[in-house]
Structure formats: structure tokens, C-alpha cells
Amino acid sequence: MKILADENMPYVQELFGDLGTIETVNGRELTPEQVKDADVLLVRSVTQVNGSLLSLNNQLKFVGSATIGTDHIDTDYLASRDIPFSNAPGCNATAVGEFAFIAMLELTHRFGGKLKDKTVGIVGAGNTGSAVAKCLQAYGVTVLLHDPVIQDSDPRDFVSLDELIARCDVISLHVPITKTGEHKTWYLFDEARLNSLKQGTWLLNCCRGEVIDNRALIKVKQERPDIKLVLDVWEDEPNPMHELIPLVELATPHIAGYSLEGKARGTYMLYQKLMQVLGRDADKSMMALLPSLWSAQLDIESIPNEKSLLQLARFIYDLRDDDELFRKTILDDSSKNAQVNSSNNNGFDFMRKNHKHRREFSALRLVNTGHSDVNWLTNLGFSGIGQ
Ligand SMILES: NC(=O)c1ccc[n+]([C@@H]2O[C@H](COP(=O)([O-])OP(=O)(O)OC[C@H]3O[C@@H](n4cnc5c(N)ncnc54)[C@H](O)[C@@H]3O)[C@@H](O)[C@H]2O)c1
Numbered sequence: 001m002k003i004l005a006d007e008n009m010p011y012v013q014e015l016f017g018d019l020g021t022i023e024t025v026n027g028r029e030l031t032p033e034q035v036k037d038a039d040v041l042l043v044r045s046v047t048q049v050n051g052s053l054l055s056l057n058n059q060l061k062f063v064g065s066a067t068i069g070t071d072h073i074d075t076d077y078l079a080s081r082d083i084p085f086s087n088a089p090g091c092n093a094t095a096v097g098e099f100a101f102i103a104m105l106e107l108t109h110r111f112g113g114k115l116k117d118k119t120v121g122i123v124g125a126g127n128t129g130s131a132v133a134k135c136l137q138a139y140g141v142t143v144l145l146h147d148p149v150i151q152d153s154d155p156r157d158f159v160s161l162d163e164l165i166a167r168c169d170v171i172s173l174h175v176p177i178t179k180t181g182e183h184k185t186w187y188l189f190d191e192a193r194l195n196s197l198k199q200g201t202w203l204l205n206c207c208r209g210e211v212i213d214n215r216a217l218i219k220v221k222q223e224r225p226d227i228k229l230v231l232d233v234w235e236d237e238p239n240p241m242h243e244l245i246p247l248v249e250l251a252t253p254h255i256a257g258y259s260l261e262g263k264a265r266g267t268y269m270l271y272q273k274l275m276q277v278l279g280r281d282a283d284k285s286m287m288a289l290l291p292s293l294w295s296a297q298l299d300i301e302s303i304p305n306e307k308s309l310l311q312l313a314r315f316i317y318d319l320r321d322d323d324e325l326f327r328k329t330i331l332d333d334s335s336k337n338a339q340v341n342s343s344n345n346n347g348f349d350f351m352r353k354n355h356k357h358r359r360e361f362s363a364l365r366l367v368n369t370g371h372s373d374v375n376w377l378t379n380l381g382f383s384g385i386g387q
């Protein structure tokens, strides 16, 4: 069996190695010729899987995408050819939740005030939106949810988008990209909606770039510096509008979901699905792939203020490093960029490919050595305390 896998998918050899021959490829540049004799195709979000890519292949038994989003997959086409498909729902939701939470702590530290005093609106209350809400609620932040698709069948409370915008100090976007239908999300935040943000709103986008009209965002942000932005995703990736980057407070190249655990979960979910398709037992364990804990343990006496919480979060993941590298990689030093571009086509993809996967909060075991209540850190995701 020939398994063709994106070169940026970890643990493929460990999980699929005994099923056949593995060939790794640059997913963004994959051609029909390369796919021609594959039995299994494992992709990430950068590969458009459609009739054109699969036009020379008559033997494909499975397509898997180690991602939450499926907007790069022509699922109707795969169904028309009876090719089983699976994505990896929720695989990197914890990573996105922690990324957005840390970004909010960073903004609070930079611009003053307390995150705990803010009201945060989540647009799209599925896996990633709920993961952000979980972190915020563990810390005691007020959260409002907007999700017209599930609001009638979900027991949580929901508000309209207008109410969310009017009441929230921070808005975090977690919707799939959809171009049609009653609840389409393409340019959900167009110029009019961006202008309706209340004074001083922080807007985070960790879902898909095209949920915000980026050209309109440049215009609005130039007129309204009170709005603060965290963008992990961009219109027209891997070529974000250069004029937008300096206007963004925290800018990263679509890596909100890039935790080691999130990537491992993505590959593992595809392994489980393929074994099911092949009618075989999935006898490998995902936990065996991961280094057990990133740090044996950290003694915590108290979290006296938000700065201490930020320091603890930075110990796991210092988002400022990715922001700094992103600006340098994309904007600075054209000669360096030329080198990057020649070997890897694009600085955006270069940074994603070479991203050192961070760990999730759960990789750090905390021990409560004081008398104050720090047990809520377990609800935030850390291991140890209260267990
Ligand atoms: N930046 C990253 O690294 C990263 C990582 C994971 C996922 N993503 C993106 O984030 C998206 C969301 O991921 P998820 O796991 O939360 O997906 P999900 O399917 O679990 O949740 C999405 C939610 O959005 C809701 N929704 C749909 N249209 C809406 C609208 N118009 N208004 C409000 N809510 C709407 C859906 O009902 C659903 O509950 C993915 O589709 C993917 O594109 C990005």
C-alpha cells in the first residue's frame, strides 16, 4: 500500500509505517502526477483535494485531513467516487483555546486593565470556541456565546451577534468558512460590522482569514486605532496583505492549533479512521507517541495577580516569540526573505513548517505548595493540582 502524506504531519511513520510505503510531500505543491499511484492520501489544510488533484488516480482507498477545517476538501467529489474521507474534528481545539486565552492575557498586560473584568464574546461555539470559553470561565471571565446554527439544540445561553458586539470588550472568532447559506461566514466581519465594534474592542481571529474582510480591516484600523487585533489567520494565505501586519498587535502565521498534542491527535484520529476503513484493529496508542510531561513539576504557592498568570502561561508558550518572528520573516530584510523564498517558496509557510510545536497546559504538572486556592488552574488545563 502506498501512503502519501504531507511532510508537516508528525508521527506518520510511527502510526502508518507497518501498513505500507510512506512518501512525504510538500502539501501546497502536490500534483496529480504525484498522487497517481497512492492508496492513502493524508493532507493538511494547504492541499486542495478535488477532482483535478485526483484525476489520474483510480486506486485511492482513503483521504484523511489532520485538521479541523474541511474547506480545502471537495467532499461531494470524494463521495461521488466512494472514497472514504475523514478530518480530525476537535484535534487542536485545546491548542486554539489556550492560544486565544494567552493572547488575551498578553493584550491586557500591554494595554492595562484586567482580563477578569472584561466580557468576552465567542462567535462560533463549537470545539475551538468552547475551548476558549473553558479557559476564560476557569479564570472567572464573563463569556457570551453567539452561534445561530446550534442555539436551538444546545443548552447553553446564546446572544445575537449585534448584542455580542454591543456588550463585549473582546471578540474571538471560531467559525468555519462558508460561502453560502443563511449563516455564511465569508466576510462576516465586513466594513460595516467592523465599524460597529464598540470603542476599544479587541478582535481575535483564529479560524479562517476570510471571515474578516482584510482590506476593510486595514481601512477601519487606520481610522480607529482604539481597536486591537490578534490575527493568526489571514485572507489569501500564504500571502497576507503586508499593510495589515503593522496594524496588528499580535500576528502569527496560522499556528494557533500547532501544539504537539494537537498535531499528534490529528494524525492519530486519521490512523484510527483508516484502520476502521481497512477493518483492522487500531492497536497503537497516542500517548506512547508524546513525551509524557514537558516538565516534571512546578510548585505553585499562589497566583497573586494576572501578571503571575501570564508568566505561568508564558512558561508554556511565549506567543511574543512567534509574533516577532512573523514580522521579521514576512516584513524585514528582503535579502533574508529572498533566501527563505528560494528554498521554501514563501516565508509564511517556512515559519509554519519550522514551527517548534508548543505543549499544551496539560503538559505541566503543578503542585500546590501554598494555602491559597489555585485549584482552578486544573480547569484551565494544567495537570496535577486537585488530582
Ligand atoms: N488557526 C488555527 O490553527 C485553527 C485551528 C483549528 C481550527 N481552525 C478553524 O476554526 C474553525 C472552527 O473550528 P471548530 O473546531 O471550533 O469547528 P466546529 O465545527 O466545532 O465549530 C464551529 C462552530 O461555528 C458555528 N457557526 C457556523 N456558522 C456560524 C455563524 N455564521 N455564526 C456563528 N457561528 C457559526 C457552528 O455552528 C459550530 O458550532 C475551523 O473550521 C477551522 O477553519 C483554525
Ligand SMILES: O=C(O)[C@H](O)[C@H](O)COP(=O)(O)O
Binding pocket: 008, 043, 044, 045, 046, 066, 067, 068, 069, 070, 092, 254, 256, 257, 258
Ligand atoms: O483546520 C485546522 O485544523 C487548522 O486550521 C489547522 O491548524 C491548520 O493547520 P495545517 O493543516 O495547515 O497545518
